[in-house]
Amino acid sequence: MPEFADAWFLILLPLPVLVFYLVPPAVAKGAALVVPEGVGRSVVRQAKHSGGITRGRYVVPSVVWVLLVVALAGPRQLEPTPALPMSGRDLVLVLDLSGSMVRKDFAVDGETVTRLDAVKKVGAEFVRNRGGDRLGVVVFGSEAYFAAPPTFDAEAVAKTVEGMAIGISGRSTNISEGLGVALKRLDGSTAKSRVVILMSDGVNNASAANPRDVAKLASDMGVRVHTIALGPNEATGAENERGVVDVPTLQAVSDISGGQMFRVRTTEDLIVVTESIDQLEPTASAGLAAETYRDLWVYPAVLAALGCLLLAWRAPA
Numbered sequence: 268m269p270e271f272a273d274a275w276f277l278i279l280l281p282l283p284v285l286v287f288y289l290v291p292p293a294v295a296k297g298a299a300l301v302v303p304e305g306v307g308r309s310v311v312r313q314a315k316h317s318g319g320i321t322r323g324r325y326v327v328p329s330v331v332w333v334l335l336v337v338a339l340a341g342p343r344q345l346e347p348t349p350a351l352p353m354s355g356r357d358l359v360l361v362l363d364l365s366g367s368m369v370r371k372d373f374a375v376d377g378e379t380v381t382r383l384d385a386v387k388k389v390g391a392e393f394v395r396n397r398g399g400d401r402l403g404v405v406v407f408g409s410e411a412y413f414a415a416p417p418t419f420d421a422e423a424v425a426k427t428v429e430g431m432a433i434g435i436s437g438r439s440t441n442i443s444e445g446l447g448v449a450l451k452r453l454d455g456s457t458a459k460s461r462v463v464i465l466m467s468d469g470v471n472n473a474s475a476a477n478p479r480d481v482a483k484l485a486s487d488m489g490v491r492v493h494t495i496a497l498g499p500n501e502a503t504g505a506e507n508e509r510g511v512v513d514v515p516t517l518q519a520v521s522d523i524s525g526g527q528m529f530r531v532r533t534t535e536d537l538i539v540v541t542e543s544i545d546q547l548e549p550t551a552s553a554g555l556a557a558e559t560y561r562d563l564w565v566y567p568a569v570l571a572a573l574g575c576l577l578l579a580w581r582a583p584a
Contacts, residue, residue, distance in 0.1 A: 279336050283329065290317075314536055325573055327581075334571035344561040351414060356548065357458040358401045359449040360394070362386065363467040363497070364431060364557030366408075366438035367553045372499055373534050382468055382497060383433060385534050390466075391425040393541040393551055400548075403452065404428060407445030409437025415450065439473035442516070446481045446492065453490055461490045462548055465520065468497040470513040478516050482523040491523035493547070497531045 271277070285468040288535055364383070373385035394402060402424045403417035415427040453461045465483065471478050485492050493515035501514045514530065521528040527547065 269344045273558075274340055274552055276336055279339075280333060283332055288434065297442040312533040325570045325576055331571050331574035331578070333408055334567040334574065335568040336378050338564045338571060340564075342567070343560040344563060346561050355458055356400045356460040356462060356464045357403070357419070357453055357456045358397065358400045358464065358548065358579075359405055359453065360390065360428070361405045361445045361449050361463055361465040362428075362431065363440060363442075363445070363469060364388070364406045364408045364433055364436050364471050365440040365467075366394055366433060367440070367469050367498075369433050370498075373537075375534055385537060386466065386497070387429050387431055389537045391428045391533065391542060393544075394425040394428055396545065397421055401458065403449075405445055405449045406431065406436050406447070407441050408434070409441055411436065411445040411448040412443060413448065417452065417456075426569050437473070440467065440469035440471055441473035442478045442520075443474040443476035443481050444469040446478065446485070446520070447476070450488060450490060451480070454488060460490070460548075462526075463490055463492045463524075464495065464544065465492055465517070466495040466497055467517060471516060472512065479519050479523060482520040485524040490524060491526040492520055493544060494518070494521045494528045495531055495537075496528065497537075499532045514536065539544040552571055 274299045274397055275500070319518075335530070368383040368386070369381050371379050371381050373380050373382055398421060399419075400420060401417045401419050402422075403413060404415040404424060405411055406414045414431070415424045416493065418424060447464050449465075484494060496512045496514045498512040499506070500511045507568055514528075518528045520526075527543075529536075529543065531537045531540055548576055
């Protein structure tokens with residue numbers, strides 16, 4: 268049902284009528300014209316006949332005035348807006364973009380793809396389903412940085428994940444710095460729940476800091492870290508191992524911080540992990556409803572403008 272934003276403007280509607288009846292008409296000044304009696308009677312009859320036409324001249328100006336007043340009153344209509352889900356959670360994805368992510372040992376839609384391609388496909392879908400969370404993305408290789416600062420725009424973050432490329436952060440694996448950059452941003456967060464999802468397919472080999480020490484810092488901050496160990500092979504402790512994931516370290520990081528560790532060897536495992544995290548960190552189903560209005564004042568304003576053009580066109584030259 269339409270309503271008015273400033274309904275008090277409607278008291279101006281009778282203003283022209285009040286002016287017409289309360290303000291005395293202007294008295295013409297000048298010499299009188301004397302006409303013969305017969306001519307005078309003819310003029311009187313013509314004046315009476317044209318009285319209806321004269322009154323009709325006020326119809327268009329009256330309609331224009333009503334439309335202008337209605338436009339000033341600001342007609343509007345409340346638009347139905349669904350409730351905005353809000354979880355009160357800050358969630359940061361920390362993704363490994365080291366050189367080993369180019370290994371083709373995953374399958375998506377029947378095709379063999381790199382580890383990174385599998386992560387981009389499943390990770391982007393995971394992000395799109397996190398309505399209500401404030402999401403951010405940290406990428407790390409030799410160095411770490413925020414690829415997507417925390418935002419409620421899940422679609423923008425998903426597109427960031429889909430645009431990841433190997434080499435933009437170096438080709439080594441600096442787990443400690445990746446986790447540390449995420450914790451530094453979350454340190455200033457006022458969210459009631461702060462979560463990091465750390466995904467790596469390698470061994471921390473580019474930092475002097477121990478990932479366990481960084482996990483202890485996360486625990487002290489009240490940040491849960493869920494870790495995902497990605498890849499078919501695990502580190503055994505032998506020298507020069509390549510393409511292996513340090514499962515014990517990732518397990519320790521999650522245990523120390525109060526999170527969980529997930530082992531992923533196939534794309535199906537990765538999908539199951541995202542579903543499990545959805546259960547551990549559920550999204551909000553309802554939140555604050557926003558009231559939005561659709562302004563309608565433009566319609567009477569346009570009609571009033573057309574009426575003014577009509578009056579200008581009909582006015583004598």
